[in-house]
Amino acid sequence: MTNSIAEIKDCKLIFLIGGNPTEAHPIVGLEMKKALRKGCTFIVADPRQIWFAQHAKLYLPVRPGSDNWLLNAMAHIIIAEGLENKEFIKTRTEGFEELKSFVKNITPEKAEEFTGIPAEDIRQAARLYAKSEKSAIFYTLGITEHTCGTDNVRTIANLALLTGHIGKSSTGVNPIRGQNNVQGATDMGALPDRMHGYQYLSDPAVVEKFEKAWGIKLPRTQGITSPTMFERMNKNQFKALYVIGEDPVMSEPNQNYTINGLKNLEFLVVQDIFLSETAKYADVVLPATSFAEKDGTFTNTERRVQRVRKAVNPIGNTKPDWQIICELSNRMGYKMDYPSPKEVYDEIASLAPVFAGINYARIESNGIQWPCPDTKHPGTKFLHEGKFTRGLGKFFVLPYRAPAESPDKQYPLLLTTGRTLYHYNAGTMTRRSAGIIHKTNDCFVEIHQSDAGELGVFDGEMVKIATRRGEITARAEVSEKVKKGVIWIPMHFVEAAVNKLTKDAYDNITQTAEYKVCGAKIEKI
Amino acid sequence: MVMIPKIKVNIDGKTIEVDKGKTILQAANSTGIRIPTLCHDSRLEPFAACRVCMVEVERGTSTALVTSCNTEIADGMVIRTDSEKVLKTRKMVLELILSDHPRDCMTCEKCGSCELQDLAYQYGVRESQFFEEPDGGIIEDENPVIQHDTSKCILCGRCVRICAEVQQDYAIDFKNRGFETQTGTPFGKPRRDTTCVLCGQCVSTCPVGSLVEKQAVGMGREWDFKQVKTTCAYCGVGCTMYLNVKGNRVVKVTSKAGSVPNDGNLCVKGRFGYDFIHHPDRLKHPLIKKNGKLEEATWDEALNLVAGKLGEIKAKHGPDNIGVFSSSRCTNEENYLAMKFTRAAIGTNNVDQCART
């Protein structure tokens, strides 16, 4: 996020696109509800009538995968009606003319055809967004989990650059991170192209710095991403995988393909707190501790590094992940010796300027938002004040690209997936909690009543959902919540794993999978 | 930044400067003067129902008793929080509240952290001249996490208001009138069949033992628990929470007003999604696959096998045939070590998180 959670309540306008905070980020949802009470205007673009859609000034029922049309058409209106912030565009951005001539033809009427949103509502959305004094955009996976995910993010940024709604308090562009420490995992360089603190391997000086600090020669070629690893596994061109705390069988798209890849491995190690679906294929399973049994830090969606503290002793014969990794490393001949996670953090800070000012003593009470370059620095509440990381903000000209698989005759419904309030990811933790399963404990598929009517499906009936990759059965929830032609299934249920259905197609830049669009059909059973 | 003008008020003989627009309660708190409250929660709009926060304010030659939680300060205001009149009235108010409250502190979950009990103790309220048998009792509801005992309810309205104002779920409300007034779901429906999302926010604000965490019933009182401050392990909001531990067990999860970034609020996952920690399904020993079956092993066996096998593959096929998935479930320190391990110990940059979400 470029803003902080505490700034949300003072937003004057919130444009929420592809995100459902009341369920996926409930406490951010509460802050937005505070804003709502204070009169904040909401524009909500989502294929489902989520909570905020019901309370929005303007609800835009966008067809999954067509966000590009909506966003570019909004840019069209902002420019056509002279609502852009000329001063900001002149001093802080580049590429305006190119965008201007590109969006000239992206009219709301054309956008209506692709998105299913009335042209007049698109106009209204653009006007409201441009004219409000404090406009903030919030988005989550509904925007990024597409083959055009990066394009979508950049098209959103165009709107903020056009209007200058960025780099101020309660005004900006905010992706909300899904999982607890996905921000931290990225920050820590658990990625094939960079060290922690966004220090890229393409810079030889970076590699040299780490070679010196770690006392070992390091590989200089960029590594491969998880989708590429699965591709090689499927071709029998990859030998071993060590999976720490992930459950790719449940979380990766196209489950058959994932399992097939794992089976081809010569050696699979899984480290987890439960025997996950993935662990069933492992040669060795290493039992880790839960967050309650270890010390460390998580970094939240607003870049706040916060303490995790050990509350109970490790259950059974388990060990915290950090300790297991150290013991393995030592056995492989590379010495890792840390008395506790605190010393690991000190090393992290010493090797990355953005975390240099953070240590356990400083985050004892509240956590600090990075960038934090020295121990006097208070941390950074919002990013891009006065200046972007890359200097000028760049407008991107990004024409629509269709999803990898759209509905067709054979699979006429558009399947999109997501999270519910009560469960978390593959459900390994939440489905073992009594209070939560009391509310929901079975998989369901949301379907529009007119689609259900055509299929002769009743509310509560078990149905079969199939795609080119597989099929599952789930309970039909018939209503008008989801857009006509679209069906929605949550991701948490192992007995009806939606990733048996999703397609293994990925964004061209981030390689995020397209969980949000594929063709599907529903049959009565 | 908008500058808020300051005004001067006198509280208990001390003159202080406070931001205009604050309540007497906020002004007093800012100088360290404690005024007791029952229906007040800093997350909610003032409600002024309990009248425990009464203070005396000078009005010309006379004085008036006002509720401090909802009365705004005015320039030059002279306030007494501890005059005889205030203390007498407060005691009477407490007696009235206690008149309709069971006297079973000895078996109550809330004993030790009950705001009413604390006040009764502080003001020495033993007997109530108004005492009558309290109505109500524990409401039957299948939900396994929230217990509601209407006999203990003091009608402060905090639960109703947090559900309406903060959650905006409107799952509970006041019912009936007069002595029969109660709080609860519409028509006493089970929570599962209402708009209730089982967030437990109502439990978090209840000042007495009326709403409590069902799973913690009988597990101990406040003083039995070690409260460990930590960060929620579910979503990216990263709420600050306290694991309440007794023995080697997490008994309940709470938060505190003022916590960053959640100000004491938690959702259903953070507050009630902790059973997994002690679940019997937890892996407790390393496992090694033998003849197609995962069998228990020692750490030495397992770690030696992994190190040996990875070393062997590295030697035979090169390090780039090995990959590591780290995860958002792990701490920063663990992610850092995982990437360091991949690069320094294995010798490849093939480290990633799957599900890049």
Ligand code: SF4
């Ligand atoms: S648990 Fe949450 S939603 Fe349910 S009544 Fe309490 S505050 Fe309202």
Ligand code: SF4
């Ligand atoms: S249940 Fe608790 S919070 Fe609700 S009105 Fe009664 S005493 Fe107040």
Ligand code: SF4
């Ligand atoms: S309590 Fe709920 S909102 Fe807060 S971090 Fe946990 S899951 Fe997210």
Ligand code: FES
């Ligand atoms: S706290 Fe002021 S009336 Fe209850």
